[in-house]
């Protein structure tokens with residue numbers, strides 16, 4: 001029988017496409033199967049290798065595309081398990097992913113970027129997803145027992161505690177170790193895993209989390225400054241997780257009288273996923289009814305901006321060219337009215353990063369086939385409302401779990417190295433590369 005091991009197919013040495021094959025007691029368990037957020041076509045897929053046998057089971061931690069994006073290519077062969085909420089979200093995420101891939105290909109045919117799957121494949125994949133029972137446990141063959149534990153992060157997210165009679169492994173997936181309004185912090189009870197496979201998205205030194213209450217109050221102050229001048233704010237948000245958490249934060253600020261009760265607008269995917277959050281989180285989702293904007297023509301966007309103070313939670317979170325948030329930003333950036341408040345991670349190669357960091361007077365491309373927009377707006381701010389964990393939380397978690405081996409994944413090099421430096425004098429710490437096989 002093959003000895004216990006972990007193979008890294010993606011998200012190793014980078015954030016990338018999460019996908020790992022865990023072999024325990026002869027059972028092969030595929031952990032997540034995402035696509036690379038910065039790559040396209042076959043390049044975006046994890047490098048799976050089933051030469052030593054196909055997985056018996058797949059486990060999906062949550063419904064971000066870097067954890068589920070390759071599901072339609074693997075579901076015909078492998079039974080995957082996830083939570084009911086993740087299954088509901090996956091339906092929307094994978095359908096949208098199929099449509100975007102097809103549209104891109106039709107707009108600009110490129111044989112290296114052939115769509116990986118169709119909308120029909122996405123539907124079939126989601127239909128085949130099995131869901132955990134209320135207990136969140138699963139008994140596999142070979143005396144392998146799986147326990148799905150709350151991971152925080154986004155609705156439906158779970159970490160997996162996988163045990164055999166001789167070894168136990170915790171695979172965190174993406175985790176938040178502090179409460180958000182929409183989802184509480186990860187909760188592992190008092191498990192004592194031998195091996196911990198842990199994400200390090202925000203492990204770098206500069207990503208130290210700011211006190212959340214402080215951020216919320218600072219956000220409110222800046223909003224009040226704009227509202228006093230009857231101006232609006234654009235918060236570019238990710239459709240899944242950030243839109244709903246920002247909606248909840250704005251709802252809290254309005255209900256507690258900390259900001260004026262102004263309309264909040266959301267759009268497209270953000271609106272669709274908000275409906276799922278409302279279904280699953282009846283008590284924790286705001287009663288406040290956002291306006292769902294479907295007409296994103298310039299005249300409508302202009303009308304919205306000029307109709308008085310408003311909060312726009314529009315996708316995409318990084319102002320990717322031509323997206324609704326980029327269209328609104330294109331109107332705000334060259335004026336001295338209104339503001340753009342970033343509330344999530346910005347990749348340095350994206351327009352959002354340039355809008356925040358480039359000096360006044362610089363020109364930034366927000367729309368394809370149009371001249372770049374000049375940055376003249378003084379109200380461009382950034383706030384940290386993270387759904388991941390910083391290095392302090394990650395290190396504290398590892399110390400409390402007290403494993404004999406830690407495998408660091410899902411982070412850029414600086415983040416992975418930083419966390420390794422902080423824990424490697426206490427516990428054996430490994431940063432795998434893609435394709436590596438680690439004995440457990």
Ligand SMILES: [Zn+2]
Nearest residue numbers: 062064153174
């Ligand atoms: Zn995630």
